[in-house]
Amino acid sequence: MTINTPLDRKDKKDKNEKMLFLYKFFRAPKQIGSVTPSSRFLARKMVEAVPWPEIRYTAELGAGTGAITKFIHNARNHPGKFILFERDALLRGRLSQMYPDYTCYPDATQITNALQSEGIPHLDCILSGLPFFNFEQSVRDKLLEQILLSLRPGGWFVAFQYSFQMKKQLKEHFNIESINFVPYNIPPAFVYVCRKEQLSDLF
Template identity: 55%
Template sequence: MEKLMFLTKFLRSPRNIGSVTPSSRFLAKAMVKPVDWDSAKHVAELGAGTGVFTKHIDQLRSPDCKVVVFEQDRSMRKRLEHLYPELYYHHDACDITSAMKQYGINQFDYILSGLPFTNFPQELRDEIMDEVERALKPGGTFVAFQFSLQMKKQLAERFGDISLEFVPMNVLPAFVYRCKKTK
């Protein structure tokens, strides 16, 4: 059912969805691996889709970790709200700082992203990345996957410490960027 929902959404709006199928469990594990779940108090997920990463985040987070899930598609967001009612939800990744105020969060320890940046115009990429930079605490980590290395230069300009992991066991194989905010 989840795969069918994802495919339908992709066919209607390929620029916003970015893939024909949800991410694999291998990619999901690579995305949540950089998070220190014992100390994380505030985590955001951008572009949650059907909730492949959300499921892992919900299972791994400590009871006092506040998680805000950003998903633009209303039906996908409502589905996630039903599946993971203890998390917080917002519709627009361009509005991270506003959502933080709404939920009483000063800064995020980690922001995980499944957004298809390569499908977005540069202006939208910049707007989202400006929000990510403002929202992350110093020493915080931005984790994002992409199907190419197109974002590497832009992320290197924003973050002092970047590492990459290649995840071949996914349709399509993906790169996981781990970007630490140094200032």
């Protein structure tokens, strides 16, 4: 008789998650952006950048298989709303099963509409795993417009990318607090920690 330990079940789940992610990458590489889910090192680096006691309303863009979602879920230590965005229908369905208390939307270019539906006045923090490098410039512009419209003044935008390609455009719209390199990820990634300008910054 074979006995599956919790560690065995976790390894099997991780393997299945990676296989699903790889399958989705080959089906839509521009949408997925990577051949494997984000590592725990990348997830931790993103989550530790956020001052969670100050955060009530949160969104994650490009939640995928939930590799970063679970770290955000564990870091949020007080009531508030957390909404997810994932274009792929299968991954979105899995996220809804894993996190039934969170609403998952298909289109990150419609953040403000989602906030209206949820009765959320603004977002305090947005974490993103979207592969901006793969998108047309018009899509990047639309995403950043929605992010800026939905974030409160002084709100946080934390995003990982695989290059410095987005640095110039992010700098045009945010104060970049730091850019952190995460070598233990496939591929290695940069975590951009950005803040929307506060009203006091404008005077």
